[in-house]
Amino acid sequence: MHMRNQRGFAMPAAIGALVLIGVLMTAGFYLSQQELRIGVASKNANMAVNIAQAGANEVLGNWNGYQLGNIAVWSDTTITDTIANGIWEVSIANGNNYVYFLNATGTVTDGGVRWAGAKRTIGIVTKMIFADINPPAALTTRGKTEIKGGAIVNGTHLTPPAWSPYCTAFSTSDTTGVLTNDTSIIGTSGGGSVAGAPAYDQDSTIVDSTFTNFGDMVWAELTALAAAEGKDVSSLRPTINGTAPDTTASGACNEATLTNWGDTLPTAACGAYFPLIYANGDVTIQSGGQGQGILLVDGNLDLRGDFLFYGLIVVQGNFETQGSGNRIVGAVMASNASVDQQTVTGTSEVTYSRCTVQRAILNNASLSRARPVAQRSWIDLTAVAN
Amino acid sequence: MTRGRRGFTLIELLIVTVLGSLVVLASIQVLLVNRRVYTAQAATISGQQTTRMGIEILFAELREVSASGGDILEMSADSLRVRLMRKFSIVCATDFSTPPSVTVIRDFLLNNGDTLYIMGGTNRFAQSDSVFIFADNRENTMNDDVWIGAEISLVDPTVTCPQDGDPALKLEFNGQGALFAADSVGVGAAVRSFEKFTFGTTTMNGDVYLARRDTASYVPMTGPLAPTDGLAFVYRDAMGNVTNVETDVAQIEVTLRTGSGVLNSLGRMVQDSVQVWIHTRN
Secondary structure, three states, rough: OOOOOOOOOOHHHHHHHHHHHHHHHHHHHHHHHHHHHHHHHHHHHHHHHHHHHHHHHHHHOOOOOOHOOOOOOOEEEEEEEEEEEEEEEEEEEEOOOOOOEEEEEEEEOHHHHOOOEEEEEEEEEEEEEOOOOOOOEEEEEOOEEOOOOOOOEEOOOOOOOHHHHOOOOOOOOOOOEEOOOOOHHEEEOOEEEEEOOOOOOOOOOOOOHHHHEEEOEEEHHHHHHHHOOOOEOOOHOOOOEOOOOOOOOOEEEEOOOOOOOOOOOOOOOOOOOOOOEEOOOOEEEEEEEEEEEEEEEEEEEOOOOOOEEEEEEEEEOOOOOEEEEEEEEEEEEEEEOOOOOOOEEEEEEEEHHHHHHHHHHOHHHOOOOOEOOOOOOOHHHHHHHH | OOOOOOOOHHHHHHHHHHHHHHHHHHHHHHHHHHHHHHHHHHHHHHHHHHHHHHHHHHHHHHHHOOOOOOOOEOOOOOEEEEEEEEEEEEEEEOOOOOOEEEEEEEEEEEEOOOOOOOOOOOOOOOOEEEEEEEEEEOOOOOOOOOEHHHHHHHHHEOOOOOOOOOOOEEEEEEHHHHHHHHOOOOOOOOEEHHHHEEEEEEEEOOEEEEEEEEOOEEEEEEEEEEOOOOOOEEEEEEOOOOOHHHHOEEEEEEEEEOOOOOOOOOOOOOOEEEEEEEEOOO
8 A cells, every 4th residue: 555645743843943952052052162262361361461470570589680780771681481371571671770661471371272372461660779889989098098100099980891881871970089088198109190070088077887887788788798699708818819700611600609700891791790799808819800899808908910890899908009900990998997008009090980880789689679669660561552 | 446545534633733732832841941041141141241341341440550659539339530550651861941851762672572562552642641750869769759740731753762763752741840840750760641530330221330431421331230239349458458548558349240130040130240359559
C-alpha cells in the first residue's frame, strides 16, 4: 500500500524553538564574552598603571646617583625591567640637575597573546634632596698659609673640559680665592699667586665646626657614609700611590677597588662615579693619579705631584702640596686646627668650581635622593597625551 | 478499483493536536523563562557596566587631586567639587620681564627614540587656561617649594626650546608679574593646567545619573543609578579616619549603586553596587 507524505507541524515547531533557544544562548555567550573582555581590559588597564608605578617606585627608591646623576641637562636615560605581570620602562629626564622628570610606562604581559598588551604611562616630577655642602672659597682655611713656587689658588670659577653638558644648571659665579680667619697670615712668594673675587677674604666666624658641620650633616656622618660605600681608604695610609679608574672584565666601573676614585672624563666607565672617600689620619698621595668626589682626611694631606682631583677635599689637619702638576678643581677646606704653617707650593693649582663640587654631591647616592615634589608630582600621562 | 486512500481518523487528529499543543506550550514556556533570564542578565550587565564606567571615571579624575594643595573645593556626602589636573608640560625657558612668560616643550624626544607626547593631540595649553607652575626656590629643600597659580593670557606657538630647537609654546601671563616676584621658576619646572568640576547626580527622564558640571548644569555621564542613594562619598585622612577637613583628605571612598525595574528569577529587583577607595596620588 502506498502512503502519501503526511506532514504535521510538531517537528517544525520544535526545530523553530530549538533555533530560537540556540540564538538566545549564542547571544548570551556573546554578551558574556564581551563582558569578560571588558572586565579583563579594565583590570589590565589598572594593572598597567600599577606596573608603571612599580617602575617609578623602583627608580626612586634606589636612586642611583652615580648613573642618573650623569645624565646631561635636558637629556634622559631609560631603565627597563621585567616583573611578575609585565614590563616597566622608566625614562629619567634631567630638567636642571635638581628637578628630574620620570616617565614610566607599564605594559601587561600576563595572559598571553589574547589578553596581554595593555599599556599605561604615568609621570612623576621629582626633586633632588641633597647634603648642604657649600665651600665658600677655593681654599678655606686657618693659620699661616704660604702660596709659593708656581702654585696658584684661584677663586675664578672653572668648568672642566668635557664637563659643559653637565654643568649648565650650576652657578658659574666666581668666589674668594683664599678665605681665612686672618688674611694677614696669607703669604705669597716666588711665583705663587692668589686670584678670585676677591683674591683674599677674612671671615672671623671660621671655627672648627666650619670644617665639620655641613647643613644637617656632621663629620662623623659623612665618614660613616664613606665607610658604608666601601671607600674608607685608611688601610692604604700613610701613602697612597697612583689612584686610577678601574673597570671590571665586562668594562663596568669597578667601585670595589680602593684606589678607584672615579674618572674625571665624564664619558668614561667611571666618569659618573663620585665616591665619598675617607682616610682616618695623615695621608700622602704620590706617584700621580686622579679622582673625583669628596675626599675626607682626618689628619694632614700632602700632595706630592701630578694628582688631579675634581670635587671637594676637606682636611682636618694641614693641606700641603709640593712637586709639579697637582691640580684640584673644586674646593679645599683645610681646618688646620693646630694653626701650623701650611705650604702650597710646586706648580700646584687649586681652582674653584661649583660644578665639580655640586656634581660630587648630587651624583653620590649617599648624599642625594630624588623625591616626588609636593602636591602635584603625579601625572596620568596616558590621559594627558590624548 | 478503489485506491488505498485513507485520511486521518478523528482520534489521530486529536492525539496530534494535543501533542502539538503540549510541544508549543512547552516551547513558549521555555522562551518565556529564557526571556526573563535574558532580561535579568542584561539588566545585571548594564548595572555592572554603569558602575564600572562610573568608578573608572571617578578614579581617573580624582586620583590626581592634591588635597593638601587645596584641590578639594567643596565636599559632601553626595557631591564633590574639585580642581582636576588636565594638561602638563616642562619649562624650557623663562622671561620675567613684562609680561612674564614661560616657554614649555610640546613633546619630548627621548634618547631611546621614543617620543614623550606630553602635549600630543589637541591637549595643548590655550589662552585663559588656569595653570599651576612649580617654583623650586631653594634647591636643597622642599620646604619652600610652591605651585604658583596663574592664568594664561596669550599663547605663542611659533617658538622653540633653546636647548634643542624643538617646538614649544610660549605662555604669557600679562598683568600677573607680582605672582612671579617672590618665587623662583626655572628651567625644568612642571606646568599643569586645571579645571574645576563638581561630581554629583542629576535626573533625566525620571532616571538618576552620575553627572559632572563646571559652572553650568550637570551633564550626565553614566547611569541610571539607584534613585535615592546612587552616589555616596566618604572622605578619609591618611590614617583612614573619616574627616571633614578638605586639606586632610587622603582617601575618597566612593559608592555607586544601580537600580532597575527588572525583576530577577527570584522576583527581586536587579541591583548592583561597587565601592572603591581612591587614594589620591598627590
